[in-house]
Amino acid sequence: MSELYLRVALPTPLRRLFDYRALADIPVSAWQPGVRVKVPFGSREVVGVVLHTTDTTEVPVSKLRTITELIDEKPLLPPSVMQLISWTSQYYQHSLGDTFSRALPVLLRQGEPAVAQKKLFYTAATDAQLDDVRVKNAPRQRQALQAVLQHKRGLAHEQLSSLELQKSSIDALLEKGLLHKEWRSVHQPPSNLPVLAQMPLALNAEQKVAFDSISQQLGRFKVFLLAGVTGSGKTEVYLHLIEQVLNKKQQVLVLIPEINLGPQTFSRFQQRFNVRVALLHSEVNDRERLNAWLAARDGQAEIVIGTRSALFTPFKNLGLIIIDEEHDASYKQQEALRYHARDLALVRARQADIPVVLGSATPSLESLHNANSGRYALLRLNTRAGTAKLPQFKRLDVRSLPLDSGISMPLQKAIERTLAAGQQVLVFLNRRGFSPVLLCNDCGWMGKCRDCDARLTLHQRYNELRCHHCGHVEKRPLACPGCESLQLHPVGEGTERAEERLQILFAQVPILRIDRDTTARKGALDAMLNTVNQGKPCILLGTQMLAKGHHFPRVTLVAILNADGGLFSADFRSSERMAQLILQVAGRAGRAQDPGEVIIQSHLADHPLLVQLTEQGYFAFAEQALSERRAAGLPPYSYMALLRAEAVSSIQVDNFLQDALALSEQLLAHYQLQQLECLGPVAAPMERRAGRYRAQLLFIAHKRKDLQQLLHALCFNLELLPSARQARWSVDVDPIDLF
DNA sequence: AGCACGCCGACT
DNA sequence: GTCGGCGTGCTC
Numbered sequence: 001m002s003e004l005y006l007r008v009a010l011p012t013p014l015r016r017l018f019d020y021r022a023l024a025d026i027p028v029s030a031w032q033p034g035v036r037v038k039v040p041f042g043s044r045e046v047v048g049v050v051l052h053t054t055d056t057t058e059v060p061v062s063k064l065r066t067i068t069e070l071i072d073e074k075p076l077l078p079p080s081v082m083q084l085i086s087w088t089s090q091y092y093q094h095s096l097g098d099t100f101s102r103a104l105p106v107l108l109r110q111g112e113p114a115v116a117q118k119k120l121f122y123t124a125a126t127d128a129q130l131d132d133v134r135v136k137n138a139p140r141q142r143q144a145l146q147a148v149l150q151h152k153r154g155l156a157h158e159q160l161s162s163l164e165l166q167k168s169s170i171d172a173l174l175e176k177g178l179l180h181k182e183w184r185s186v187h188q189p190p191s192n193l194p195v196l197a198q199m200p201l202a203l204n205a206e207q208k209v210a211f212d213s214i215s216q217q218l219g220r221f222k223v224f225l226l227a228g229v230t231g232s233g234k235t236e237v238y239l240h241l242i243e244q245v246l247n248k249k250q251q252v253l254v255l256i257p258e259i260n261l262g263p264q265t266f267s268r269f270q271q272r273f274n275v276r277v278a279l280l281h282s283e284v285n286d287r288e289r290l291n292a293w294l295a296a297r298d299g300q301a302e303i304v305i306g307t308r309s310a311l312f313t314p315f316k317n318l319g320l321i322i323i324d325e326e327h328d329a330s331y332k333q334q335e336a337l338r339y340h341a342r343d344l345a346l347v348r349a350r351q352a353d354i355p356v357v358l359g360s361a362t363p364s365l366e367s368l369h370n371a372n373s374g375r376y377a378l379l380r381l382n383t384r385a386g387t388a389k390l391p392q393f394k395r396l397d398v399r400s401l402p403l404d405s406g407i408s409m410p411l412q413k414a415i416e417r418t419l420a421a422g423q424q425v426l427v428f429l430n431r432r433g434f435s436p437v438l439l440c441n442d443c444g445w446m447g448k449c450r451d452c453d454a455r456l457t458l459h460q461r462y463n464e465l466r467c468h469h470c471g472h473v474e475k476r477p478l479a480c481p482g483c484e485s486l487q488l489h490p491v492g493e494g495t496e497r498a499e500e501r502l503q504i505l506f507a508q509v510p511i512l513r514i515d516r517d518t519t520a521r522k523g524a525l526d527a528m529l530n531t532v533n534q535g536k537p538c539i540l541l542g543t544q545m546l547a548k549g550h551h552f553p554r555v556t557l558v559a560i561l562n563a564d565g566g567l568f569s570a571d572f573r574s575s576e577r578m579a580q581l582i583l584q585v586a587g588r589a590g591r592a593q594d595p596g597e598v599i600i601q602s603h604l605a606d607h608p609l610l611v612q613l614t615e616q617g618y619f620a621f622a623e624q625a626l627s628e629r630r631a632a633g634l635p636p637y638s639y640m641a642l643l644r645a646e647a648v649s650s651i652q653v654d655n656f657l658q659d660a661l662a663l664s665e666q667l668l669a670h671y672q673l674q675q676l677e678c679l680g681p682v683a684a685p686m687e688r689r690a691g692r693y694r695a696q697l698l699f700i701a702h703k704r705k706d707l708q709q710l711l712h713a714l715c716f717n718l719e720l721l722p723s724a725r726q727a728r729w730s731v732d733v734d735p736i737d738l739f
Numbered sequence: 740a741g742c743a744c745g746c747c748g749a750c751t
Numbered sequence: 752g753t754c755g756g757c758g759t760g761c762t763c
Contacts, residue, residue, distance in 0.1 A: 008763080013740055018763040042762040043742055059763050098740085725759080742761090750754080 002055040006031055006067060008048040010041060011101035011109070015093075015719060018048070019057045021066040028053070034075025034082055038068040038111060047071070047111040049100045076104075076114055078297075081314045084348055091708070093715045093731045094337045102337050103312035107290045116294045117287055118183045121154035122170060128178040135178070144169040148179060193274035195246045200272070201236050210379040211240050214355060218244060218319065221350045225326075225371045226359040227619075228381030230587025234359045235265075237381075238322050239272055241357065246275055246302055250319025254305045255341055258282065258330035260525070261549045265305055265324075273303070280306030280313065308333060308341040311348065318352050321345050325548070326358035326367060327580055329736055338732045361587060361618070362580040365629065368622050369636040391558065391589045391596030393614035397605035405501035406493035406561045411599055412505060418557040419509055419537045423594065426552060427498065427541040428585045429561040432515045433457035434497045435490030438465060438476070445482035450474075451691040458490050459517070460497075470690035495541055498561065502539055514542035547584045556596050558589040563602045563610065570685055571738050572634050579613050579621050635734070639704050641711055642738065643697040644684070645729040650693040652726040657681035657697055659723045660714070664697070667713050675702035676710060685739040692728075698738070707733075 004022040020039055022031055031053050039048055045068060057064065077085075081103075089099040101109050108114060128145065135142045144165045148155045160167060173179040203211055214224050214237075228234040242252050256265055262281030270277045278292035278301035292313075295301035299316030306313065308331055323331070323342050331341040342358065349356040358367055358376070371378040401408040406429065415425050435458045438447040447456035449467040456465035456474070463476045480488055490497070499513045512528045519525040525545075532540060535554045540546060566578020582600065589596030602610060613621040630637045643660055647653045657680065664678045677700045684694035701707035715731060718724050 005763090010762090011740085012762075014762075016763090020763060039763085041741095044762095057763080063763055065763065740762105744759085744761105746756105746758095748754105748756080751752100 004028060004031070005054050005057045005064070006037070007051045007054055008037060008039060008067075009051055009097035009100050010039070010046055010048040011097050012041070012046075013095050013098055015095045015715060017051060017096065019054070019059050019064060021064050022053070023067050023070065026070055030070060030073070032075050034077045034079075035073075036071040036076055036108070036111065038071060040065050040068060047101075047109065048097060049076070071111055072114060076108065078314050080348075080351060081312060083351065084344070085312065087347055088337070088339055088344060090712070092337060092339050092733050093711050099337055103309070105290045105293045106286045108293075112290070114290075114294060116185055116291050118185055120157035121182045121184050122148050122157070122174075122179050123154040123182060124148045125178050125180060132178065134176050135173075138169070138172070140166060140169045141172050145173055145178060148173075154182065154184070195243060195273055195275065197274045198272050200240060200243065201233075203236065203240060204233070204383070206381045206383060207233055207237050207240075210237050210381060213377060213379055214241055214357060215244050217355050218248070219353070220355070221353045222355045223346060223349070223370070223376040224355060224357045224379055225363055225367050225376045226357055226379050226381070227363050227368075227371075228359065228361060229384065230361045230584070231384040232361075232381035233384075234324070234361075234381065235268065238324070238357070238359070239269070241320060241322075242269070242273070242303065245319040246273060248319060250317050251296065251299065251301070251315045252303050252320045252322065253310065253313065253315065253318060253345075254303065254322045254324065255310060255331070255345065256281075256305060256307060257325045257328035257548065258307045259545075259548050262305065262307075264549070269303055269305060275302035276300060277303040277305060280304060280310040282307065311341040311344050319354055321349050321354065321356045323356065323358050324360075326360045327362055327364040328360075328548075329577075332734075332736050334737070336730070338730070338735070340734060340736075343734070362583045363622075365576055365622055365626055366636045368619075369626060372626075391586050391598045393586070393598045393600065395605040395610065395614055396599055396601045397603075398601045399603050399605075403601075405497050406601075407498065407501055407505070408601060411559055411601060414557060414597070414599055415506065415539065415559070418597075419506060419539075421556075422537055423556040424532065424535075424537060424552060424554040425539045425557045425559065426546060426555045426585070426588055427502070427539060427559045427561060428543075428546060429493070429495050429498055429541070430543050430565065430581070431457075431492075431494040431562075432468070432496070432517055432543060433466065433494035434460040434500075435492050435494060437491040439489055439491045440480035440482055440485055441487035441489055442485035443480060443483040445480050447474075447477075452689045453686050454689075457494065460490075460500075461517075469686065493561070495543060499541055502541060506539060509536075510538045512538060512540050512542075514540060514546050516543070516545070519545065544581070546588070547581055550588065552588050554594075555589050556594045558586055558596065558598045560585060560598070560600045563600045564604055567602075567604050567607050567610065572629070572632070573736060575609050576622075576625055579609070579618060579625075582613065583618055633700070639701045639707050640735060641699045641701075641707055642732040642735045643699070643714075643729065644694065644732065645696065645727045646689075646692045646694040647727040648692055650687075650695075652723070653693050653695045654681065656721070656723040656727040656729060657695055659721055660697055660718060660729075663717055663721075664699075664710065664714055667710055667717075671706075671709055671713070673701075673706045673710060676700070676706045694739075696739075 005019045006022055007017050010018050033052050035050050037048055085099050085103050089096040147163050245252050262279055266279045278295050280292050296304045297314040304313055323345055326342050333339050345356055370376045398408050418425050437455050438458045447465045449472050451472055452469045454469045456467055459466050464473050465476055466473050479486055495513055495515050499511055502511045566574045586598040612624050645653050645656050680697040681695050
């Protein structure tokens, strides 16, 4: 009888699998595809996933080593998720083993057993009473007993500190027999409660149409693009759909962007339904993530809400996927395995034969294109729920207007009016710090980063110059390092400078600056949001952080200080992103009964895209932008991939990319791929960053299949290239940033 | 990606 | 004398 070998996927960037000898004392039937193993790998021990068994191997027998340990009794993942991971690995040209590793919760990746942690609970003894003589003279114990009595299903040990109870009081009560302790699985038994915990809100006519169209398609693959203006009640449509799916005893996956909306969304969903809602979000720790993952896999969590990586969660019986804010860039992972969770959600839904709902007020051009071509069903919600009206836009051409710290006189007047009317103002400026440049008026010297091709941003509060692209920080020079002149002046404005100016202009109201610098401290953001929620006149000033998700019912004026960045940037997606950002920020205004006004300051106030966006709305803008993309042969009318490379010396980068180019051309000829262009090598828009030189090769194809064929062969060969060891390189399929 | 091995410079 | 710098090569 021949020996048994296992083909294992290991967490390494190498695009191949590794064969091992099976452990002799373990039955053959135990090595099922999808079980994890510990194996020796070089000088260390790593956790891998068994793909299949085999009795032949290409590897010389002398090189074969033996599995150290079998971790799982049953396959960790259902075949559907195994397939999804394998598809992802191929499509994004990433090592299968590393894809597996990144698709798993951290603890499983590290080899922890796949079992839900049990938690310690305290329950009151049947005869326990608060007036028991045994606690008469022990106020703290009485307090603890009262808390436990209030929690009919038991008080979890981890709740003690938040209830300000001492472990010693609990121990005393256990000793006296007034409490019992119990290790309980955090999984709750299936409840007989009705699915709904709360009456749903009534849907308006548009919502009803959207709901009906989708609910008719439950149980088969279909993509819906739910394009609803901000405040139109997309979430209510989701909740109605989820109710349907839960009634069919199926589960729902809801993906949300990587902003701080996890807990908010979680509580809204949890309030509505008597089912277990699991959260897979950055603020959830590794242990809880594992618990949530297992609960979804075993069918004990009916709803999973999570960011990008939650897409790989296994489900027992998935019935619907919802991608909220589908246009959001955080769905695309920007390092290592560069996958797009929205695109993979479609793959997953097709495989499970279930519908996907893509929701957004400002859909991506890709999705709109798919809706136009009939591949997705477009459902629009054009009216705001309740009495709220959409805001009015006003473009302010600042070429002829003097600006003081970025604020023009008409804007200042508008802010004054709004505050005087007892309302709130939101000022949006997508730039942190005091000023983006520190310039010497005498010799033209500018603060530049030592490690990047970038200017240093002045942070006045810390008296520092900082690089926003790497971690570099230096002290603000007193005199010009070039000519020793004292004429060093900040040029341009960031939020810090706008804050200073607004404080002078509107000393009577609070100015709340919300950006990465002011919210770094835990709780700082919540404190500021609380002030806003009190509803008194104030000015909210901030970056992107302000644009997404939050409700500011008392804000009736939104000011966008500088909308120019998106209109003349090199990246072909910048106008799309600008439009989405403007509408997202604008969507914060007038969400309650008061109508909102949006003032956009720009040097290009009559730019056609800006005019179209503000006068005819996002859809008109998108049509225009799409026709420009079509004319230029850009996505979604073509498919792109980027080969990025970086190294300490620019020569190493050049050598590698020249080799890659030669290889690509050979492969193009070999496969006879004519409708595939290879552009470059060119330096990245910021050539030097964090001390490394960066350049890239861009591939543009008419057909996805051609691109895939080329990339597959290219990656295989690049891995063997000597020059590839001198440079760090990666492939980005469907890049959303071209740098 | 890690990690070990290996061959040259400034230190107890 | 050796501690450690990072070039080079390998991982079943």
